[in-house]
Amino acid sequence: MNPNPQAGRSAPDSAQPASAFGKLACSNCKLRDVCMPVGLDENELNRLDQMVSVRRKIKKGHALFRSGDPFTAFYAIRVGTFKSRVVTPDGKDQVTGFQMAGEILGLEGISMDRHACDAVALEDSEVCVIDYQHFQMLANEFAPLQKHFHRVMSREILRDRNMMLLLGSMSADQRVAAFLLNLAQRQQARGFSGQDMMLRMTREEIGNYLGLKLETVSRTLTRLSDDGMISVDQRHIRLLNATALKALIGLTD
Amino acid sequence: MNPNPQAGRSAPDSAQPASAFGKLACSNCKLRDVCMPVGLDENELNRLDQMVSVRRKIKKGHALFRSGDPFTAFYAIRVGTFKSRVVTPDGKDQVTGFQMAGEILGLEGISMDRHACDAVALEDSEVCVIDYQHFQMLANEFAPLQKHFHRVMSREILRDRNMMLLLGSMSADQRVAAFLLNLAQRQQARGFSGQDMMLRMTREEIGNYLGLKLETVSRTLTRLSDDGMISVDQRHIRLLNATALKALIGLTD
DNA sequence: CGGATACTTGAAATAATTCAAAGAATGTGG
DNA sequence: CCACATTCTTTGAATTATTTCAAGTATCCG
The missing domain is CATH 2.60.120.10 (Jelly Rolls)
Known part of the structure; x- marks a missing residue:
């Protein structure tokens, strides 16, 4: 205890x-x-x-x-x-x-x-x-x-606005896809792989962040995995088809 | 045209x-x-x-x-x-x-x-x-x-974070209640009534802001009105029971 | 190893959305 | 200034995405 x-x-x-x-x-x-x-x-x-x-x-x-x-x-x-x-x-x-x-x-x-x-x-x-x-x-x-x-503060505002867009108008699939792509992109900017990542947070924390329940996050990851866009092994996520993920959220690559 | x-x-x-x-x-x-x-x-x-x-x-x-x-x-x-x-x-x-x-x-x-x-x-x-x-x-x-x-920028970040809370975890009723209370409070800070207000935006714009469809906003306003918390006459809204509205979003007056 | 935490999956319930229609308000052009 | 078109709002019924509840499995950490 x-x-x-x-x-x-x-x-x-x-x-x-x-x-x-x-x-x-x-x-x-x-x-x-x-x-x-x-x-x-x-x-x-x-x-x-x-x-x-x-x-x-x-x-x-x-x-x-x-x-x-x-x-x-x-x-x-x-x-x-x-x-x-x-x-x-x-x-x-x-x-x-x-x-x-x-x-x-x-x-x-x-x-x-x-x-x-x-x-x-x-x-x-x-x-x-x-x-x-x-x-x-x-x-x-x-x-x-x-x-x-000032730029750092302004960027923070920008980031929060984009999050409002996500929370206000995206489906569970889109939220999770956006989350994974964002994480991958930031990892890559730090010299790590843009495909492979170890999540540091629980499904519950991800869900809370994305305005979803942990079960929905889990199900969504399973679905994206079934569709071949990612592979999921606990907190180890691999992006197998980033293009398809981006397409989900309306980005042409 | x-x-x-x-x-x-x-x-x-x-x-x-x-x-x-x-x-x-x-x-x-x-x-x-x-x-x-x-x-x-x-x-x-x-x-x-x-x-x-x-x-x-x-x-x-x-x-x-x-x-x-x-x-x-x-x-x-x-x-x-x-x-x-x-x-x-x-x-x-x-x-x-x-x-x-x-x-x-x-x-x-x-x-x-x-x-x-x-x-x-x-x-x-x-x-x-x-x-x-x-x-x-x-x-x-x-x-x-x-x-x-800096304070102005920081307050902007704060405001956006609160919006993320609203969009990520509140029901339609709570969102609309929070929206109306916020508007009223800002009106009051400008020397206007804290009860009476003329909305300057459409139901669609409110819905888009709150992550809801315009029909949901309309229904929610009707419901709050039926419950006697507000009165609605088109864009003229009157807060009849601000305490109850606050209670909706977990504020003890 | 064992208890706690984290994760997955299914089935039922629900809040919100979608589709549809009609009524009210607003603004424009004749 | 009125009439008509447009936009906005309300309301109902059916649909759906997500949540809730529940149970079982996997994993982590001391």
């Missing part, structure tokens, strides 16, 4: 200074292409390195932050996967996204100076802590960094 | 310089409490006034901007109501929001330097054009303005 780790407060699982040692710095980070520092020059990168000075490790099932926590920083994922979810007063919840390495967490907190969702690690993970105040001091000097920050 | 006004390009319906004359300036605007200038001091306000120098009138049914249009500015609604919608390659579309006076349109465009949705006027409307580059020059000097801008 383990205490549910998600029930605990979101205390740091660990914290360590980071970029004083060159090889942990933004300037050396393999995720530079998908994370904050996109498009910065040497000088700007060095300043950023000084600022992103803390890392935090989060164990599977633990929260990086929770709804209501004061907002002081946002986070760039170095290693691992998270889910974000909003929770209603009466206990209903909605997974609003799955985030992977290089993606940013916590920007929704700026609005109220408090986080408005939970971010829970789906596997042992590690994030870079980016202090908002500190970051803004830097961004006010380097306009390109400010602009990049 | 009229040419559909929505089919036309989004050319300015009209444009005029604005704030050179004091009474049209941000500093005098009745929407100050709900729009951009929140929390600025005199000095900052004057600078903002100089910048928000152009207004645009948009006739009912016409687009302020369309998906694909280059992004150069965002917009604050002075008068009227808009809907935003995203459109898929295959013609499906999703209304992602209804915006009223004081609210900001177009921030989704920053990410790609192009607008990613259409903003269509639901009645004859007028907006303040806020040039993004110009605004950023000012915001880089005045940290509070930059911070406010």
Whole structure:
């Protein structure tokens, strides 16, 4: 009978200074292409390195932050996967996204100076802590960094709008197809296979995210598998016919 | 057989310089409490006034901007109501929001330097054009303005996340109740009645927004009306029992 | 290994959609 | 300013996609 780790407060699982040692710095980070520092020059990168000075490790099932926590920083994922979810007063919840390495967490907190969702690690993970105040001091000097920050927020809005389209108008087949294609595309952008993937989340979490019940997700995966578009072996999914999947959601390849 | 006004390009319906004359300036605007200038001091306000120098009138049914249009500015609604919608390659579309006076349109465009949705006027409307580059020059000097801008974007993310919750997990009754309560609350924040409202959108647009068919919206309104929670006379809706409506979506008043 | 969690599959139930028709409101052109 | 066409809204009946309930199997983790 383990205490549910998600029930605990979101205390740091660990914290360590980071970029004083060159090889942990933004300037050396393999995720530079998908994370904050996109498009910065040497000088700007060095300043950023000084600022992103803390890392935090989060164990599977633990929260990086929770709804209501004061907002002081946002986070760039170095290693691992998270889910974000909003929770209603009466206990209903909605997974609003799955985030992977290089993606940013916590920007929704700026609005109220408090986080408005939970971010829970789906596997042992590690994030870079980016202090908002500190970051803004830097961004006010380097306009390109400010602009990049705006782009990141704007992209988040775009992503959420597309999710509204999915939730508002797509069938179960289409939702699952869109979900798998999106995941594959992001894996590929990180140098992994665009066909093969290991899901880090349960059917229930996928269903919650897609506005479906877990049984419907399971059935839909089976159906797509029967139709030869994918192969399913538990959480190992292979895209066998991406073109057909795209066609499902109205994309001509 | 009229040419559909929505089919036309989004050319300015009209444009005029604005704030050179004091009474049209941000500093005098009745929407100050709900729009951009929140929390600025005199000095900052004057600078903002100089910048928000152009207004645009948009006739009912016409687009302020369309998906694909280059992004150069965002917009604050002075008068009227808009809907935003995203459109898929295959013609499906999703209304992602209804915006009223004081609210900001177009921030989704920053990410790609192009607008990613259409903003269509639901009645004859007028907006303040806020040039993004110009605004950023000012915001880089005045940290509070930059911070406010971030809050506006963050609030947009929050709003979209709540919409995902609605679309992902609520029944038709709950969706319509949440929609009406939200509208009423925003009307009230603008000094109008929190009970009485004139909808500016069709049942179809509401349905599209809420992930329902127009018939379902109509039936749901009838049902809420039969239950005495609201009265419906075409687009005139009156909230007769807001507490019951809130209870529907799990809010204890 | 054993208990708990995750996943699949079937059958019945249901909420919402689709199809259809008719009535009300709105706006346009004569 | 009226008449007609168009758009919008309501309502009913049949259909359907998804959910719910239920049971069984597989898998993971300590």
